[in-house]
Amino acid sequence: MPRFRIDVFITNKPAIRDPEGESILQDLAIRNGFVSVKSIRTGKVLAMEIEAENVELAKSKVMEMCDSLRLYNPVVSSCSVRVASE
Numbered sequence: 001m002p003r004f005r006i007d008v009f010i011t012n013k014p015a016i017r018d019p020e021g022e023s024i025l026q027d028l029a030i031r032n033g034f035v036s037v038k039s040i041r042t043g044k045v046l047a048m049e050i051e052a053e054n055v056e057l058a059k060s061k062v063m064e065m066c067d068s069l070r071l072y073n074p075v076v077s078s079c080s081v082r083v084a085s086e
Contacts, residue, residue: 001051004058005084010072011043018042046071047084055083 012018021040029037052058059081066072072079 001053003049003051004055006048006050006058006062006081007084008046008048008062008066008071009043009080009082010046010077011041013076013078016076059083 018041021042024042025037025040029040048062050058050062052061062081063079066079066081067074
């Protein structure tokens with residue numbers, strides 16, 4: 001069975017503050033002259049390798065796992081998956 005590398009992106013929803021991203025923007029980017037950067041949001045990436053019959057099934061299985069194992073809090077976070085580019 002083929003293996004697929006799937007990346008899972010977990011980020012705060014837009015309405016939720018991101019203190020880490022705000023600090024990076026203010027204390028690193030702007031202070032060091034990158035004034036054209038207007039916003040930075042942080043998150044997590046989980047890199048998974050999964051066996052599945054096809055890529056769509058692989059993405060579906062990973063999303064199902066994220067939901068059922070509560071790898072993210074759906075109240076404050078968003079979760080998305082995509083095939084990793086090698």
